[in-house]
Amino acid sequence: MTTTTLPDYDAAVAAFEPVIGLETHVELGTNTKMFCGCPTDFGGEPNTRVCPVCLGLPGALPVANKAAIEATIRIGLALNCSIATWCRFARKNYFYPDMPKNFQISQYDEPLCVDGYLDVEVDGRTVRIGIERVHLEEDTGKTLHVGGATGRIHGATESLVDYNRAGIPLVEIVTKPVPGAGALAPEIARAYVTELRDILRGLGVSDVRMEEGSLRCDVNTSLNRPGEEWGTRTETKNVNSLRSVERAVRSEIIRQAAVLESGGRIIQETRHFSEETGDTRPGRSKEEATDYRYFPEPDLVPLAPDPQWVEELRAALPEAPRVHRKRLQEAWGLSDLDMRSVVNAGAVELIEQTVAAGATAAAARKWWLGELARRANEDGIELSAVGATPAQVAELQTLVDGGKLNDKLARVVLEGVIAGEGSPTAVMEARGLAVVSDTGALTAAVDEAIAANPDVAAKVRDGKVAAAGALVGAVMKTTKGQADAKTVRELILERLGAN
Numbered sequence: 001m002t003t004t005t006l007p008d009y010d011a012a013v014a015a016f017e018p019v020i021g022l023e024t025h026v027e028l029g030t031n032t033k034m035f036c037g038c039p040t041d042f043g044g045e046p047n048t049r050v051c052p053v054c055l056g057l058p059g060a061l062p063v064a065n066k067a068a069i070e071a072t073i074r075i076g077l078a079l080n081c082s083i084a085t086w087c088r089f090a091r092k093n094y095f096y097p098d099m100p101k102n103f104q105i106s107q108y109d110e111p112l113c114v115d116g117y118l119d120v121e122v123d124g125r126t127v128r129i130g131i132e133r134v135h136l137e138e139d140t141g142k143t144l145h146v147g148g149a150t151g152r153i154h155g156a157t158e159s160l161v162d163y164n165r166a167g168i169p170l171v172e173i174v175t176k177p178v179p180g181a182g183a184l185a186p187e188i189a190r191a192y193v194t195e196l197r198d199i200l201r202g203l204g205v206s207d208v209r210m211e212e213g214s215l216r217c218d219v220n221t222s223l224n225r226p227g228e229e230w231g232t233r234t235e236t237k238n239v240n241s242l243r244s245v246e247r248a249v250r251s252e253i254i255r256q257a258a259v260l261e262s263g264g265r266i267i268q269e270t271r272h273f274s275e276e277t278g279d280t281r282p283g284r285s286k287e288e289a290t291d292y293r294y295f296p297e298p299d300l301v302p303l304a305p306d307p308q309w310v311e312e313l314r315a316a317l318p319e320a321p322r323v324h325r326k327r328l329q330e331a332w333g334l335s336d337l338d339m340r341s342v343v344n345a346g347a348v349e350l351i352e353q354t355v356a357a358g359a360t361a362a363a364a365r366k367w368w369l370g371e372l373a374r375r376a377n378e379d380g381i382e383l384s385a386v387g388a389t390p391a392q393v394a395e396l397q398t399l400v401d402g403g404k405l406n407d408k409l410a411r412v413v414l415e416g417v418i419a420g421e422g423s424p425t426a427v428m429e430a431r432g433l434a435v436v437s438d439t440g441a442l443t444a445a446v447d448e449a450i451a452a453n454p455d456v457a458a459k460v461r462d463g464k465v466a467a468a469g470a471l472v473g474a475v476m477k478t479t480k481g482q483a484d485a486k487t488v489r490e491l492i493l494e495r496l497g498a499n
């Protein structure tokens, strides 16, 4: 193996043009599995949500789930696809212990939805991502390797299989290759998955939780020199957060550029993204579609959605996230640039919910783009995972507006909320952080400040009211910022007979 010096990202995208593509798997939130009546809820005792069909027992016959077909058509319509008037399921043949039938029922050359697009905005630029296909298939079970340190098969003493997930309806959404992304390729990949997630959530077809695996993303990346043909692509599997999508593309661009610069060749393979190291590691060499010996599924009738039903589904689609954002932008009174920073921070929904919980848009934006964004950035996590809910942020702002907290104390309270100490009110009370505006409690501190600063006090007595600021500062210091500054000022002026 040749050792190479890694170019930095800027050098990589200056020398090469990246082409990306994304394959996304979405677990549908139907009540029952794709081809049987087993329930689909997450987290049951292993192998309790199974039946002869999803266990692949002899003689069991599948029946397609209408709710899953409807959800897939709605996804296709939301992604501007054509809906097939006739298509079939196909058997994808391979062995893996988590797949009891030894084949997966999927779709091959006759997908339900084809040839759509999704527009995403990156840096004020609209990029149209072509959608190759949206098809319906069934999920596999889950294999658990135990006894080893890493949870991987290497070093494990035994492997356990849970078939509860086997047969849950899964929609695969495949983009066309996206050329011309240039240095923005990682951001475009992330923007696409974000927009797709928002669309799926809006449709109510899935809970789209990347960390729980109900939305899983594989990222294809290749590099070519300007003017040359597209390079060999690698597929980075199961990237499980929006942030990781961006990181995975970036690191794969840097890695491939290093290989190519040193005269090496890119191998077509699957790779795995590591959250810890931020780079990709080789997996298996990539199979070709022909390796799976696809053939039409003989146990299921073809799908022929009634065009009138499809039109009814189209007419009932919810507002697209783009349109929804435009409305919010107007309601919040934000410029395009301000709205873009809200979108880039992943804060649209959080601000929307904070406003719904009673805060003004300005206050909600201040918290989510300020203190909380800083915190998420520091910890390298998504804003939504920062540990404060929209309702808590709204409550915090209510305490500020009501004069119970000032901005500085509110930030301390927020720390406590994030640390899991409870609601803002509970943290404020437990830590004794409320603003002190009770004159009785403040008089002693005021008198002390006056006594300690006779020169300043004299100036104020002579009518130089502006000098009172120094005394207010002294009181704030002795009360550790908890005094209500306005009350302190009034008290000082009163004591010095200056008002």
Ligand SMILES: [Zn+2]
Binding pocket: 033, 036, 037, 038, 049, 050, 051, 052, 053, 054, 055, 167
């Ligand atoms: Zn079943």
